[in-house]
Amino acid sequence: MRMYDVIETKRNGGELSDEQIKFFVDGYVSGQIPDYQASALCMAIYFRGMSARETATLTMDMVASGDVVDLSPIPGIKVDKHSTGGVGDKTSLVVAPIVASLGVKTAKMSGRGLGHTGGTLDKLESIPGLSTSVERDRFVRIVSEVGVAIIGQTGNLVPADKKLYALRDVTATVDSLPLIASSIMSKKIAAGSDRILLDVKCGSGAFMKTVDDAIELARSMVEIGEHVGRTTVAMITDMGRPLGNCIGNALEVAEAAATLQGRGPKDLTDICVELAGNMLFLAGKSQMDDCRRLAREQISNGEGFAKLKEMVAAQGGDASLLDDAFDSLVQPRVAREVRAQRSGWLYAMDTERCGIASVALGAGRARKEDAIDYSAGIVLAKKSGDAVAEGDLLATLYAADEALCDEGERILLSALDIRAEEPAAIPLFHARVTRDGVERLDA
Ligand code: URA
Numbered sequence: 001m002r003m004y005d006v007i008e009t010k011r012n013g014g015e016l017s018d019e020q021i022k023f024f025v026d027g028y029v030s031g032q033i034p035d036y037q038a039s040a041l042c043m044a045i046y047f048r049g050m051s052a053r054e055t056a057t058l059t060m061d062m063v064a065s066g067d068v069v070d071l072s073p074i075p076g077i078k079v080d081k082h083s084t085g086g087v088g089d090k091t092s093l094v095v096a097p098i099v100a101s102l103g104v105k106t107a108k109m110s111g112r113g114l115g116h117t118g119g120t121l122d123k124l125e126s127i128p129g130l131s132t133s134v135e136r137d138r139f140v141r142i143v144s145e146v147g148v149a150i151i152g153q154t155g156n157l158v159p160a161d162k163k164l165y166a167l168r169d170v171t172a173t174v175d176s177l178p179l180i181a182s183s184i185m186s187k188k189i190a191a192g193s194d195r196i197l198l199d200v201k202c203g204s205g206a207f208m209k210t211v212d213d214a215i216e217l218a219r220s221m222v223e224i225g226e227h228v229g230r231t232t233v234a235m236i237t238d239m240g241r242p243l244g245n246c247i248g249n250a251l252e253v254a255e256a257a258a259t260l261q262g263r264g265p266k267d268l269t270d271i272c273v274e275l276a277g278n279m280l281f282l283a284g285k286s287q288m289d290d291c292r293r294l295a296r297e298q299i300s301n302g303e304g305f306a307k308l309k310e311m312v313a314a315q316g317g318d319a320s321l322l323d324d325a326f327d328s329l330v331q332p333r334v335a336r337e338v339r340a341q342r343s344g345w346l347y348a349m350d351t352e353r354c355g356i357a358s359v360a361l362g363a364g365r366a367r368k369e370d371a372i373d374y375s376a377g378i379v380l381a382k383k384s385g386d387a388v389a390e391g392d393l394l395a396t397l398y399a400a401d402e403a404l405c406d407e408g409e410r411i412l413l414s415a416l417d418i419r420a421e422e423p424a425a426i427p428l429f430h431a432r433v434t435r436d437g438v439e440r441l442d443a
Pocket of ligand 1: 085174180
């Protein structure tokens with residue numbers, strides 16, 4: 001078989017055979033197929049797409065490129081949750097402890113910040129002492145005893161994705177539906193959980209900008225999950241504005257802790273209840289309505305917060321800092337208030353630019369080896385749909401020095417569209433996708 005023919009088949013809009021896909025994945029991981037041929041194929045896939053069979057085959061060949069985690073020593077149904085990435089998305093830190101506090105085990109492997117989006121590992125590491133590089137046996141022990149652990153990817157999990165993702169990142173082929181679906185699902189399947197909840201973000205801060213694209217991605221991932229016997233549900237949720245009010249690592253941990261203490265912003269609380277409810281449903285706890293009620297109860301009775309502290313302590317972190325995390329965890333050198341230059345309505349937010357502003361303040365990395373300033377970030381005082389009077393506080397920026405604040409302020413202001421007219425309300429939930437079909441929630 002020649003890689004040239006594989007590329008040509010896809011370039012001409014043909015369907016690749018299972019053998020051709022395996023040839024590509026194996027050859028690329030072993031180094032026999034060079035980057036230039038792999039990138040040509042990614043670009044052909046970007047333009048021509050893939051059938052459901054091709055996407056499922058690609059996913060499973062990627063899974064087979066490395067190790068698969070065996071979670072069978074942990075008793076009970078293990079449910080995983082994955083977000084396709086957004087700005088201010090700290091839901092894992094709220095949702096995983098809620099479901100664990102109700103006996104549903106969550107063995108979660110998370111990632112670092114990518115581009116303008118934040119990563120759960122970076123957020124957790126803003127807690128002094130906490131380690132996210134936990135070896136396999138200890139991970140299994142913490143999940144068995146505490147019910148939840150969130151760690152970085154261990155071992156040789158899906159090396160094909162590591163290589164392909166890095167290639168896609170520099171060849172303008174990240175936002176291809178079959179390539180995203182196979183990248184995410186290969187990691188979820190290799191991570192070993194029995195059931196999978198996907199939070200597919202859509203809007204200006206997400207990879208998928210429209211609801212229709214997000215639904216198509218969700219359908220593809222649900223189909224792959226079900227194909228390999230992992231019951232999979234996807235929620236399509238809004239990322240047309242940042243989630244909650246805080247963007248930045250320690251700030252987001254503080255906001256997650258406050259949410260579990262019943263003091264969180266409404267959008268974040270509602271989305272966490274819905275996601276936790278879906279995870280409980282997937283674990284077979286009860287009917288959907290009852291699962292939502294149970295999730296809300298774990299916030300009001302404090303058990304979700306107690307579970308977060310237990311997890312943080314088990315991973316070596318100082319859990320006492322979470323009681324009053326905005327004061328004890330967030331210690332910026334400089335704070336800057338950004339005020340409205342005119343009156344009207346905050347009509348829209350370019351959420352991706354809000355994420356870029358936070359990265360510019362020091363909360364993310366410009367290069368892989370850059371260090372993060374855990375206290376850097378943004379606390380939004382206004383979000384899309386809010387009325388604004390000239391001089392009102394729009395946001396407070398946190399950084400290590402004034403020059404970083406200047407840059408963050410410039411970018412953030414360019415992301416905020418203040419107009420005289422009031423915008424239409426944007427729903428938080430757009431759809432729920434299961435093997436039975438698509439249920440629209442925003443109609
Ligand atoms: N997240 C992933 O893990 N992979 C993608 O391709 C996009 C988002």
